[in-house]
Amino acid sequence: MNMDNPVHKEFAEYVIRRGPALLRMARGLTADPTEAEDLLQTALAQTYLAWDRIQDRAALDGYVRRAMVNIRISWWRRRGPEVHPTADPPDLPVEDCTRRSELRDCLHRALCRLPDRQRTTLVLRYYADLSDAQIAEHLGISVGTVKSTVSRAVTRLRGDADLGQDFPIPRPRGYPTRPPDH
Known part of the structure; x- marks a missing residue:
């Protein structure tokens, strides 16, 4: 050059x-x-x-x-x-996490287990901070598909056993927050 x-x-x-x-x-x-x-x-x-x-x-x-x-x-x-026809996903190799926190590594592995479209919508939503309409435009899908994809991805992350109870997964925009348990 x-x-x-x-x-x-x-x-x-x-x-x-x-x-x-x-x-x-x-x-x-x-x-x-x-x-x-x-x-x-x-x-x-x-x-x-x-x-x-x-x-x-x-x-x-x-x-x-x-x-x-x-x-x-x-x-x-x-x-x-990418189809994984098993109830138990295969073990993924673990990176050397000396420079990363345990939580960050755990979240990264959980995101890697998501299907491509779910992972992409979450990255565009929470990392790039794009709106539903912007994500829909980027991916060439409807806003409703973006909302349902984000919802399914967040639900899947919440159910991921590796993340545990202490990791706060944000609610997608426009979703009601859960009332406190009494």
Whole structure:
């Protein structure tokens, strides 16, 4: 990459500045750290090719997020659904958690056990803080499908034995809070 070119320099500065946050987003969309890196790299390559057409530089993160979601959907369609025809999911390899808290690791594993669409809607809702309408637009589904997918994902996380009772799973927007037990 010729750094004398201002476009190359501007893009490189953007990647250096926003790369870590975008990689965290990619990790939330995938169950595999290597796949997350591939996803981000592919999205950044698409962004670079469209760099001259992106007028609003403040919207770059949204452009890359949208590219990651679109690429992820494309990968799902090529691969087909992941079906686990057993009541007990297989044991997943445990990462070295020396730099992460036990709770974060536990949540990550629980999210990885969710189907792709459920995991993606939760990441877009709680990490990217998108509305139901924005999520529906990103995924190309209806708002009702977003709501039901988030509801099923949160219910599934609440039932995950690894998370235990002490982990507060947020209620989806628009859902009533439970009255206190007396």
